[in-house]
Amino acid sequence: MPLNFHRPSSLREAMDLKQDLGEACHFLAGGTDLMIQRNRGRKIVGAVVDLSRLRGLDRIEPLGDGLRIGALARMRALETDERVRILAPALAEAARVVGGAQVRHMATLGGNIANASPAADTVPVLLALAAFVVVLGPNGERRVPIAELLAGRGRTTLQAAEIITHVELPRPARGSAFLKAGRRKAMEIAVVNAAVSLELDAKGLIHAARLALGAVADRSLVVADAEAMMRGQAPSPELFKAAATLARDASRPISDVRASADYRRHLASVLTERALTLAHKRLVAATTGIPA
Amino acid sequence: MLKNYHELLGQSLPRLDGEPKVNGWHVYASDVRLPGMLVGRLLRSPHPHAAIRRIDVSAALAIPGVFGVITAADVPDVRFGVLVKDQTLFATDRVRFHGQPVAAVAARNEDIAERALAAIVVDYEVLEPIETLDQAFAPGATLIHLGWEGYEASPVCDRSGNVCNHSRIHYGDVKAALAKAHRVYEHSFTTPLQHAGYTEPRTSVAAWDSNGLVTIHTNCQLPFEVQQVVSEVMQIPLSSVRITVPGIGGGFGGKLRIGMEHYAAVLARHVGRPVRVSCTTEEELIAAHPRQAAHVTVKTAVDREGKLLARVARALIDCGAHAGSGPSVAANTLQLLAGPYEIEALDVQAYAVYTNKVPTGSFRAPSGPMANLAVESQMDIIARDLGLDPLEFRLKNVFTENSKGPVGEKLASVSIAECLNRAAEAIGWVRGNPEANRGKGMACGWWLVAGMSSGVVLRLNGDGTVTMQSGAVEIGTGALSGAAQILADELGLAHSDIHIAMADTQTSPYDYGSQGSRTLFNVGNACRNAAEDFKAQLRQMAGRIYGVPVEEVQIRDRGVVLPDKHVPMVEIAKIVNFREGGLLARGTTFTPGPAFDASRVKNHTLPAWSNPSFFAHAASVDVDEETGEITIRDYVACHDVGYAMNPAAVEGQIQGGVTQALGLALSEEIIYRDGIVQNANLTDYKMPTAQDVPDIRCVLVESPSVSGPHGVKGIGEPPCICPPAAVANAIATATGLRITSLPITAEKIVAARAA
Known part of the structure; x- marks a missing residue:
């Protein structure tokens, strides 16, 4: 099938094009998943509106204590950016294991969100970091928690011509971690991934714990039970193990060519416990100055 | 003689094809484009096992830009196969695996070819597949090939039903040995299908010329076997098929058996234009030649x-x-x-x-x-x-x-x-x-x-270099570069003085092919023999040209050494061309198995x-x-x-x-x-x-x-x-x-x- 390619020079023009061209028209950022879906006949893509040359949307900049990341920021940039590595180590870790180096030079953060794969690597991190997504539409801009954007496998609550422009990480997340399991050690779609973020209060108790898993449900999954259970508790191996059990119980994975549901549940537990342990170590290191 | 007397042997010399490959300018079969060339694509069965009731290609043929659509009805009714002739170019009355070719199209471009494939109507009666070894091997299993007894097969194969060969090595008194054993262990193991993982998909470009010769530029490992199969499938003389292998992006045994060559050839004949057929990744993974x-x-x-x-x-x-x-x-x-x-x-x-x-x-x-x-x-x-x-x-x-x-x-x-x-x-x-x-x-x-045989032909070029013609394909192992080390050593030349010609069934001497860990071993032996012939001829020629006794002519140091002077190879090569009709030498080898x-x-x-x-x-x-x-x-x-x-x-x-x-x-x-x-x-x-x-x-x-x-x-x-x-x-x-x-x-x- 021929593919009509449009390259708008402004967000306004991009939205207009999308409205005119309708269903079979897709926004194109890095295209690292969209084009594969099209080539494998899994998505009808008659036209693309290429966002990749829109200026200024790939910036990573401070936002209060946190970060504001343009939707067109490449995985490679997130992986290597010094501020991301310090303020949100889990995001750098997740970006680092998306595809191979060539893919990471193309794939974008906004694309990873909009693509809404249940196995996306950066989306659980954004959930664990309580990120907001800034969305521009024909009727103006809105700012929504990332969780509200996810609607299921390959589906978001984005309206037809809405474009993700930025991701906001309101607070630093020095105590965050991301782990991923796959059959290989690189170039993998997650069999399961886990992202966590911990904040401690002045007494050293858990002020906030956030935990999200990938590839264990029809979308990236927040394990709210575990988050609630850990709040106000002193971090300990036993606590993390209990949270891991809740993570396993919350998982609703499928069996497929990559792994069985049983193994995925098992990994949900193991990765959760390890990610919590690692995030805690990082947090302690960040507060005491002693490297983890 | 000291081992290190030979300057070129046992040395980690750069491969002769290394520079173009590293720099990306080596020409592979997939790079070949001919004027007027069309794109060929195969329609493959979506079912693992089905009877074909009817195929209708009329809608596909009506698409502008489609030059031809062919099915089993358009090609000679021939069964082929190396040991058992159990396959046809296109499925006839039955498909036996997911991915089996059913029809082929030639079109102006990929998009049109894709649309044509989608427009072919095949009416299948879906049958239960026999998927596992145990199912197929069980007594009374459904036969995958109903008429297997009628297939022509090599006498080496002992066939029966779903078994296309039963082989055995047996010696000694097993029963007695088991009886006197201290312990007996029994275990079972399973291994999966594995793709050969070559980088370049199987690709062939075929063109017919006015003499009725079809030339197929392809990336196969065994050009002489492929030549044979194409001639058999198309019912044309062997010598009317020319296979060239400009370059091959990996083979690993996955490109021993015929790939896309016969499809490119029949499509090109059908439409009267050159046709290129190249597999997609999906086709490679459903229908290549993986490890069993x-x-x-x-x-x-x-x-x-x-x-x-x-x-x-x-x-x-x-x-x-x-x-x-x-x-x-x-x-x-x-x-x-x-x-x-x-x-x-x-x-x-x-x-x-x-x-x-x-x-x-x-x-x-x-x-x-x-x-x-x-x-x-x-x-x-x-x-x-x-x-x-x-x-x-x-x-x-x-x-x-x-x-x-x-x-x-x-x-x-x-x-x-x-x-x-x-x-x-x-x-x-x-x-x-x-x-x-x-x-x-x-x-x-x-x-x-x-073992089997290999032949090498050497040509002394006018610039004092030597072209080595071999029917073995350089599949990326460096084996021919290694054979050139042996040859250069024998001829007293530099490694870079040897040019390795592209394998071409029209000009290359026969070779059993790049398979079975045999290439350097056999081509290397053929090179040694060819070098003997080369040196014997060159001594004779030098003797005639310079009027010296043959036994006083030595060949070394990139030239001919006479009692009173050293003649560089470039100098004598020119004279050999003018006065001796050039120099062609030949060497062969055959390694018999042991008793x-x-x-x-x-x-x-x-x-x-x-x-x-x-x-x-x-x-x-x-x-x-x-x-x-x-x-x-x-x-x-x-x-x-x-x-x-x-x-x-x-x-x-x-x-x-x-x-x-x-x-x-x-x-x-x-x-x-x-x-x-x-x-x-x-x-x-x-x-x-x-x-x-x-x-x-x-x-x-x-x-x-x-x-x-x-x-x-x-x-x-x-x-x-x-x-x-x-x-x-x-x-x-x-x-x-x-x-x-x-x-x-x-x-x-x-x-x-x-x-």
Whole structure:
């Protein structure tokens, strides 16, 4: 099938094009998943509106204590950016294991969100970091928690011509971690991934714990039970193990060519416990100055 | 003569094709474009097993830009196949695997070709697929080929129903040996289908000329076999088919059997224009020539001291819907089931079995890793059970010089004990298991050099260089570059003075082909013989030209040395052209197999192995206690290469082969469900990445072969054989878990631990 390619020079023009061209028209950022879906006949893509040359949307900049990341920021940039590595180590870790180096030079953060794969690597991190997504539409801009954007496998609550422009990480997340399991050690779609973020209060108790898993449900999954259970508790191996059990119980994975549901549940537990342990170590290191 | 007298031999010289390949300007078959060329595409069956009721191509033909659509009705009704003639160009009344070609189109471009494929209507009556070996092998199983008795087949194949060859090696009194045994062990192992993993998909460009000759530019490994098949399928004289191989982006045995050549040729004839057919990744994964899946059962009897008394084994080899290489691959398991061991009595049998899956090929060391996994895993199990160190247990039983092989052949240059000891030393072998979740394992084996014949033609060029024509394809191993080292050494030329001509059936001398670890061995011998002819002719010519006695003419130092002067090759080459009609020289070779006891072996394509090589591998692994993730920390591959003609190239072969086999060991498999491939893409078909493979350390043993050039033995395939067993054994040491099916995934480890 021929593919009509449009390259708008402004967000306004991009939205207009999308409205005119309708269903079979897709926004194109890095295209690292969209084009594969099209080539494998899994998505009808008659036209693309290429966002990749829109200026200024790939910036990573401070936002209060946190970060504001343009939707067109490449995985490679997130992986290597010094501020991301310090303020949100889990995001750098997740970006680092998306595809191979060539893919990471193309794939974008906004694309990873909009693509809404249940196995996306950066989306659980954004959930664990309580990120907001800034969305521009024909009727103006809105700012929504990332969780509200996810609607299921390959589906978001984005309206037809809405474009993700930025991701906001309101607070630093020095105590965050991301782990991923796959059959290989690189170039993998997650069999399961886990992202966590911990904040401690002045007494050293858990002020906030956030935990999200990938590839264990029809979308990236927040394990709210575990988050609630850990709040106000002193971090300990036993606590993390209990949270891991809740993570396993919350998982609703499928069996497929990559792994069985049983193994995925098992990994949900193991990765959760390890990610919590690692995030805690990082947090302690960040507060005491002693490297983890 | 001192060994280092030869300046070019045993040197890690850069490959002659290295620079263009590294820089990206080497021309491969997929780069060939001809004026007016059309795109050819195949319509493939979506069903694993179905009867075809009707095919309607009229809608496809009506699409503007479609030049032709062909089905079985448009081509000669011919069955072909190397050993069993059980396949047709297009499915006739029945499809037997998901991906089988049903029709082909030629169109102006890819998009139109795709639309044409979608417009072809095929009315299928879907049948139940026979997917597993056990289903197909069971008594009374549904026949995959109803009329199998009527197929023409090589007399070497013993066929029956779904079995397209049953081969056997049998000697000694197995019953008596089992009866007197201290212990008898029996284990079963399974291995999956593995794609050969070449980078360049199978691609052919065909064009017919005014003389009725079809030229096919392609990336096959065996141009002379492909020429034969095309002539057979199209019912035209052999000499009307010309196969050229400009360059090939990897083959690994997956491009031995015919690929897209016949499709390109029939389409080009049908539409009267050049046609290019190239496989997509999906087509590669559903319909190439992968490594057979196998199910191997081994029963071994030992005495109290740990000497092997008897072995009884059965290998089921899953050929898929057509026999392809299967009958010989199955037979080849027999030598591997015996292993490099002296065994009092042996009865090993192999069955090549049809299923409704992809027809298979001859992927690097065909049968090697499947049978070796079974034998070498069991060797470790036995050693542990007897309280013996696995190294010690192997050393007690391995072949020694002049041992008799499984078919009674006398073995020479036997180095297996040295390989084992050196691999153990390099990996830091320790008895027992000092660390939890970390362990070492080893495996050893042997492999043949395929013999048959090779010819080389040399041409002295006007600039004093020499063109070497060989019908063997440089498939990326560097074997022809190595043969050029031998040739340059013989002729007193520089390595870069040798040009390797493209393999072309119209001009190249015959060669049995780049397969069976034979290329450097055989082409190298042909080069030595051709060099003799070249030098004899050149001496005669120099004698005539300069009026000196022939015996006073020497050929060395890039020229001709006469009693009173040195004539550079460039100078004499010009005179030879003007006065002598140029210089063409020729050399051939044929390596016969060893003498053997024919009563021991039945239905085997290569009953006695020629010039075998020996090897031992050792791996050190970590296994994650909770996730089951396996990390290979260290890997040693010790190979007896006879003589390392080009050590860097030899190490490259070893590292590449180990890498491919680590893929089979840990991650690769073509997965079927209900006869349909579930992972026909490189997202879910997992070849190892650089992160999955450790630095592979090579240890070279040089125990010269009897008949290879300068003692060379084969090295193309052997590195692919031991890795799965070595890794499985290391995992067993680390975890106490014995995984008997490949690939050994983290999930299998966790499941075994839970059980």
